[in-house]
Amino acid sequence: GAGVSQTPxxxxxxxxxxxxxxxxxxxxxxxxxxxxxxxxxxxxxxxxFQGTGAADDSGLPNDRFFAVRxxxxxxxxxxxxxxxxxxxxxxxxxxSGDRALNTEAFFGQGTRLTVV
Amino acid sequence: xxxxxxxxxxxxxxxxxxxxxxxNYSSSVSVYLFWYVQYPNQGLQLLLKYLSGSTLVKGxxxxxxxxxxxxxxxxxxxxxxxxxxxxxxxxxxxPSGYQKVTFGTGTKLQVIP
Numbered sequence: 001g002a003g004v005s006q007t008p009x010x011x012x013x014x015x016x017x018x019x020x021x022x023x024x025x026x027x028x029x030x031x032x033x034x035x036x037x038x039x040x041x042x043x044x045x046x047x048x049f050q051g052t053g054a055a056d057d058s059g060l061p062n063d064r065f066f067a068v069r070x071x072x073x074x075x076x077x078x079x080x081x082x083x084x085x086x087x088x089x090x091x092x093x094x095x096s097g098d099r100a101l102n103t104e105a106f107f108g109q110g111t112r113l114t115v116v
Numbered sequence: 117x118x119x120x121x122x123x124x125x126x127x128x129x130x131x132x133x134x135x136x137x138x139x140n141y142s143s144s145v146s147v148y149l150f151w152y153v154q155y156p157n158q159g160l161q162l163l164l165k166y167l168s169g170s171t172l173v174k175g176x177x178x179x180x181x182x183x184x185x186x187x188x189x190x191x192x193x194x195x196x197x198x199x200x201x202x203x204x205x206x207x208x209x210x211p212s213g214y215q216k217v218t219f220g221t222g223t224k225l226q227v228i229p
Contacts (some may be wrong), residue, residue: 004159091160104162109158
């Protein structure tokens, strides 16, 4: 596609429920990132995929958070047993993945998650 | 580990006046540096980046930034701002050749007519 697409744009869920957030990266981009942006804060790194594998998941806050990218394109961020503190904008970005030359990541508009 | 400090959470400036948004970083290794802009209800957009070479980097929309290794700074400047520059600006850093980016807390630039 022309840009990084994230769905849904807004998600309201009840505390304790399970949610899935989807990211469709730019076609051909091998690197994909998830970030979380809380109110008044900068984006916070969650996980980075190179192809199908998670190259760095050190930013996932706990085991309620999990992300997959089974075919090396679309990625899903999964949050179990949601808590009110999970409320934030979840950002996805992709890049061509050439670590030496291309370090520009293109961001989607994010999914605003509200846990009530 | 890397960190980024943006000391100014909000910067009001009159239209056509110059502006400087400050960014300082800390890192024990060489880094790449970025400025991103986020317009209301839009995603993050790259303004400019420093990878190596000339320390003065020019970006889109008339913005430029200067990398100062001794002061570990990467301040963003524009000689004359427009109303359309009203947005939030994020400074970011990553270890050279690595993809994990650390962002600052952002500076909201408010251009006053």
